[in-house]
Amino acid sequence: MFIFLLSLVALPPAASYDPGSVALLAPLGQPSLRSVCKPIPSTLSLCHGIGYRRMWIPNLLGHDSLREAQQQSAAWLPLVSKLCHGDTKKFLCSLFAPVCLPELSGPVSPCRGLCEAVRDGCVPVMSAFGFPWPEMFNCSRFPHGPELCIPATGAREGRTEEEVRHEEALKGSIICDVCSMAAEGESEIQENFCHSPYALKMRLDSVSTVGRDRQLVPHARSRILRWAGGGAERLQEFGSAMVYGALWLQEGGSCICPGLDAARVKEDAESAGGQVDGKQSKDGGKVEKAASVGWFLSLAQAEEGRLVLTRLLRWTRGERELRKFIRSLIKKPCPDV
Numbered sequence: 001m002f003i004f005l006l007s008l009v010a011l012p013p014a015a016s017y018d019p020g021s022v023a024l025l026a027p028l029g030q031p032s033l034r035s036v037c038k039p040i041p042s043t044l045s046l047c048h049g050i051g052y053r054r055m056w057i058p059n060l061l062g063h064d065s066l067r068e069a070q071q072q073s074a075a076w077l078p079l080v081s082k083l084c085h086g087d088t089k090k091f092l093c094s095l096f097a098p099v100c101l102p103e104l105s106g107p108v109s110p111c112r113g114l115c116e117a118v119r120d121g122c123v124p125v126m127s128a129f130g131f132p133w134p135e136m137f138n139c140s141r142f143p144h145g146p147e148l149c150i151p152a153t154g155a156r157e158g159r160t161e162e163e164v165r166h167e168e169a170l171k172g173s174i175i176c177d178v179c180s181m182a183a184e185g186e187s188e189i190q191e192n193f194c195h196s197p198y199a200l201k202m203r204l205d206s207v208s209t210v211g212r213d214r215q216l217v218p219h220a221r222s223r224i225l226r227w228a229g230g231g232a233e234r235l236q237e238f239g240s241a242m243v244y245g246a247l248w249l250q251e252g253g254s255c256i257c258p259g260l261d262a263a264r265v266k267e268d269a270e271s272a273g274g275q276v277d278g279k280q281s282k283d284g285g286k287v288e289k290a291a292s293v294g295w296f297l298s299l300a301q302a303e304e305g306r307l308v309l310t311r312l313l314r315w316t317r318g319e320r321e322l323r324k325f326i327r328s329l330i331k332k333p334c335p336d337v
Helices: 066-081 088-096 112-128 161-171 182-195 262-271 319-330
Strands: 036-039 054-057 198-202 204-210 213-218 223-226 247-249 286-289 296-303 306-314
Touching: 054 066, 066 088, 066 112, 088 112, 182 296, 182 306, 182 319, 198 319, 223 319
Parallel strands: 247 306
Antiparallel strands: 036 054, 198 223, 198 296, 204 213, 204 286, 213 247, 296 306
């Protein structure tokens, strides 16, 4: 899965970073309109798995609605599939669905170097099919410096210690693609429950980072809602049927996940009398926290012998509401998948 890391955002070489002073690129062909943050719609296929969930509208191409951005972006899916450059998706999404950061008042443009790298890699492919590099992607309109911009992958040589520190701060703004906030998360679980081969209501014994992923080990009190494509009739205690032993959040080491944040889980555990430790996981990863506190709802699929999360929601309402929500899920007439 392609992950767009904001740790690669190029920052101006200044002694201090003031987000309000960042020069932001106005949408192409538009006056300086006030931008607003919107969730990236599932219909915007070009930017699936990009590593963030919210975008600015108008975007940097002047599309003033999500529908327009989705319709116009669809034409560029074939170019991404040609693999003419490793940053093609990163470049296109920085324009069609620019990442929304709370620190900034508008979208951040791609760096000129990113544009030129993708252009030079993809123009031969486009030319073979009779298409020129479009004027709306004219690289001269993108900053060469010193403004904040999205650089090409690997263009980090010569970064100062101050710049790296700010890059790491921005990195903490990325929400993992499968993680959900309360209201939208409940609707996502509802909508995708029947299409998921695995669904669980679980507490966590531990969360550890193993390589680039996070490993979630459920507590014995956890409960299966769907298993191997079967419906609610296969409900049983988690410990008696869970042969996988863990769930995996792919690329979870490079993004944040509401409810899994170490400080938040530690605070919750301490207030509820739970335990937090720093032991080593059996896979050799560092255990960030271990706490049997709070419920999570998760959807998953089996990939290469692992259960990989596709949705994860930390339940923030009461036990009664949770039981009611679970009943609504298991009563769904789901076909086997």
